[in-house]
Amino acid sequence: MDAYKYDHPASxxxxxxxxxxxxxxAALVGGAAGTLVWLNARxxxxxxxxxxxxxxxxxxxxARTAFEESLYSFQLPSDWKxxxxxxNSITWQATIKGADNRMLTIYTDVIPTTYPVNxxxxxxxxxxxxxxxxxxxxxxxxxxGGTLDxxxxxxxxxxxSVWHGxxxxxxxxxxxxxxxGTGSTAGVNTVTITGPTKGTHNYFFLYIDRNVxxxxxxxxxxxxxxxxK
Numbered sequence: 001m002d003a004y005k006y007d008h009p010a011s012x013x014x015x016x017x018x019x020x021x022x023x024x025x026a027a028l029v030g031g032a033a034g035t036l037v038w039l040n041a042r043x044x045x046x047x048x049x050x051x052x053x054x055x056x057x058x059x060x061x062x063a064r065t066a067f068e069e070s071l072y073s074f075q076l077p078s079d080w081k082x083x084x085x086x087x088n089s090i091t092w093q094a095t096i097k098g099a100d101n102r103m104l105t106i107y108t109d110v111i112p113t114t115y116p117v118n119x120x121x122x123x124x125x126x127x128x129x130x131x132x133x134x135x136x137x138x139x140x141x142x143x144x145g146g147t148l149d150x151x152x153x154x155x156x157x158x159x160x161s162v163w164h165g166x167x168x169x170x171x172x173x174x175x176x177x178x179x180x181g182t183g184s185t186a187g188v189n190t191v192t193i194t195g196p197t198k199g200t201h202n203y204f205f206l207y208i209d210r211n212v213x214x215x216x217x218x219x220x221x222x223x224x225x226x227x228x229k
Contacts, residue, residue, distance in 0.1 A: 070229075075225040079095045079096045079099075081095055094218075102210070106204070111189050113187065117181030117206070120139060121180055121219070125192070128195045128228040130191060132182075136164075158170060169188065180207040180208070181204070186202070190202050197229055
């Protein structure tokens with residue numbers, strides 16, 4: 001009985017001590033975790049001062065210049081300049097290095113109807129404006145007698161051809177050149193447009209693009225912006 005009386009209370013004291021230690025450890029761990037959560041929240045919500053920087057976009061390629069001529073107006077990329085003016089034609093050229101092998105000539109009334117081209121772009125008239133159809137491939141591909149063999153092509157002569165019902169002259173001998181001409185059912189290299197004040201005139205658009213990466217959108221945009229006066 002004595003052993004029972006003395007051993008049992010000792011066991012109860014040990015159990016209480018263990019429970020105390022466990023609870024204390026849990027409290028410490030919980031406190032540390034709470035502190036970490038609080039610190040993370042402070043860091044996440046902390047405002048860091050700085051400078052907002054706006055990066056300007058390079059829109060140079062889309063900048064355009066309007067040209068006002070006596071019979072018409074139209075637009076070209078802003079770097080294009082007039083390089084030649086004749087009584088019945090004006091020629092513009094790109095000036096950006098690496099792209100300055102592109103030119104556009106607009107002929108008025110005195111049309112070079114025998115001028116041969118490598119690609120044909122049919123035009124349609126809508127009031128004092130114009131629209132365009134599909135641009136042809138190199139006309140040597142569909143003109144009778146044409147060839148892409150430069151050794152054979154140089155022996156050929158320019159030949160009549162047709163694209164989407166529009167007659168033109170295909171530049172068979174200079175098969176590697178890239179001259180794009182416009183035309184319509186009005187005639188070879190000819191489109192007839194009537195303006196509200198200047199009356200009716202004939203036009204021919206000759207676009208030459210000898211760049212390794214031709215950009216026909218320059219011609220398309222110029223035609224879309226064209227207005228006969």
